[in-house]
Amino acid sequence: MTWLITGGAGYIGAHVVRAMTEAGERTVVYDDLSTGIAGRVPEGVPLVVGSVLDGDALRRALTEHAVTGVVHLAGKKRVAESVERPLHYYHENVEGLRVLLDAACSPGAGPASGSVPGPGSVPGVRCFVFSSSASVYGMPDVDLVTEETPCLPMSPYGETKLAGEWLVRAAGRAHGLATASLRYFNVAGAASPELADTGVFNLVPMVFEKLTAGEAPCIFGADYATPDGTCVRDYIHVADVAEAHVATARALASAVPGTDLTLNIGRGEGVSVREMTDLINEVTGHATPPTVTSRRPGDPARVVASAERIGTELGWAAKRDVREMVASAWEGWRGGGAGASAGRGR
Numbered sequence: 001m002t003w004l005i006t007g008g009a010g011y012i013g014a015h016v017v018r019a020m021t022e023a024g025e026r027t028v029v030y031d032d033l034s035t036g037i038a039g040r041v042p043e044g045v046p047l048v049v050g051s052v053l054d055g056d057a058l059r060r061a062l063t064e065h066a067v068t069g070v071v072h073l074a075g076k077k078r079v080a081e082s083v084e085r086p087l088h089y090y091h092e093n094v095e096g097l098r099v100l101l102d103a104a105c106s107p108g109a110g111p112a113s114g115s116v117p118g119p120g121s122v123p124g125v126r127c128f129v130f131s132s133s134a135s136v137y138g139m140p141d142v143d144l145v146t147e148e149t150p151c152l153p154m155s156p157y158g159e160t161k162l163a164g165e166w167l168v169r170a171a172g173r174a175h176g177l178a179t180a181s182l183r184y185f186n187v188a189g190a191a192s193p194e195l196a197d198t199g200v201f202n203l204v205p206m207v208f209e210k211l212t213a214g215e216a217p218c219i220f221g222a223d224y225a226t227p228d229g230t231c232v233r234d235y236i237h238v239a240d241v242a243e244a245h246v247a248t249a250r251a252l253a254s255a256v257p258g259t260d261l262t263l264n265i266g267r268g269e270g271v272s273v274r275e276m277t278d279l280i281n282e283v284t285g286h287a288t289p290p291t292v293t294s295r296r297p298g299d300p301a302r303v304v305a306s307a308e309r310i311g312t313e314l315g316w317a318a319k320r321d322v323r324e325m326v327a328s329a330w331e332g333w334r335g336g337g338a339g340a341s342a343g344r345g346r
Contacts, residue, residue: 001127001253002026004067006052006100007074008045009036011197012131012187012238016071018042018195019242020249028065030058031074040195052096058103062125069127069253070104071245072097075160078201079135079298082157093160097130097167104128105175125177127252128168129245132181134234134266136162139300146306147183147262155298169260176257180248185234185266185305187241189325195238196332203233203273204326207280207290208333216288217277221295224302230273232302234266237320237328241265247314266305267318276322283326 003020007013008029013036020027021042029041032051041047046065050057052074061067075093076082082089104125135158136151153159165181172179188204190196200209207217222229244265252259271279277290310316 001068001249002028002066003069003071003249004028004030004061004065005071005073006030007036007072007131009033009038009040009047010073011195011199012184012241013073014040014195015191015238015242016073016245017045018191019239019246020071021045023246023250025246025249028061028067030061035199037198052100053092055099055103058100059106062103067125069129069249070100070125071129071131071249072100073131075131077133077157079155079157080296082155082160083297086156089156089160090163093157094163094167097164101128101167101171105171105177126257127249127255128172128177128179129248129252130164130168130179130181132165132183132262133158133161134183134185134264134303134305136165136183137300137303140303144268144304144306145264147264147309154300157298165262172260173258178252178255178257178259180252180261180263182244182248183262183264183305184241185236185264185303187238188235188322189237189239189320189328190332191239191242191328193332193335196329196335197238203276204280204329205333207277208284208330211280211284211286211288212333217280217290219273219277219290219292220299222274222292223295226272226301228272228274231299232270232272232304233276234269234304235271235276235322235325236266236305236318237325240267240318240320243319244310244314244316247310247316251314261313263310263313264305264307265310266307268305268307269322270302270304271322276326279322280326280330283323284330 009031138152
């Protein structure tokens with residue numbers, strides 16, 4: 001298999017590329033570098049600079065590199081921004097995915113063409129892994145969210161991820177692709193300092209930014225129906241997320257055409273925002289209590305995963321705890337990897 005990884009120069013994408021490469025999979029990175037960093041791409045892995053909205057560039061990349069599987073991570077991912085710019089998010093996330101699937105399923109680029117590849121010809125795309133999100137669930141009134149929990153997204157971002165799952169599933173059935181949608185919960189940490197999150201829109205780097213500036217970190221709302229009034233989330237180490245992609249890719253590679261998986265990627269343990277800020281203070285050696293400001297639009301009170309299905313289906317389970325996430329992220333932050341804007345390219 002040769003895997004095209006869109007957004008492979010981004011934070012999560014770079015971890016996926018490294019994990020898959022180290023596991024012996026052939027990978028090609030496709031990234032527009034609007035927020036991705038070329039230096040994250042491992043030596044020997046081809047980097048194609050292009051947009052997922054450019055169908056011709058995608059078809060060239062798929063053909064020239066004889067791609068047989070796609071891992072799609074490129075996309076816009078800021079919940080609050082999606083509320084302000086819903087049309088932009090639908091264009092980038094849904095139309096970008098449609099263009100990518102169209103390229104992957106084009107005659108000569110996928111198994112639906114009906115042709116038998118000859119020597120040196122392109123074998124065609126037959127597997128597709130989609131980067132989804134726990135945002136598809138909205139505000140579920142359950143202790144643990146299973147894949148069967150009704151999806152009621154609260155933001156345009158979550159809507160685009162749910163629409164993306166539908167599109168991937170439909171294309172897979174129509175064109176004979178084995179597909180998977182991976183619903184990430186709250187990703188944090190770094191496998192190595194140079195791969196650390198360079199954005200300041202997720203909780204951990206947002207707190208780091210405030211602490212290193214000598215300011216108090218912010219908690220967005222402390223009046224939720226949770227034990228301490230702050231949002232409760234399921235935090236998952238990015239290295240565990242990357243390993244889940246390896247397990248998924250290998251499962252799809254041996255699956256029958258039309259197979260579709262929907263899997264939560266989480267630890268099954270809830271941590272409140274206040275608990276997380278306290279832990280970050282402890283790990284970083286600070287003692288700055290947070291200040292409370294107003295809620296952000298689109299933020300549900302509690303979202304914690306059930307990771308039972310992926311354990312049963314793929315034998316995967318998270319290995320790293322929250323303290324390890326914070327410590328590894330802090331090492332990367334202090335190493336100078338922080339400060340770039342975040343958006344396209346996970």
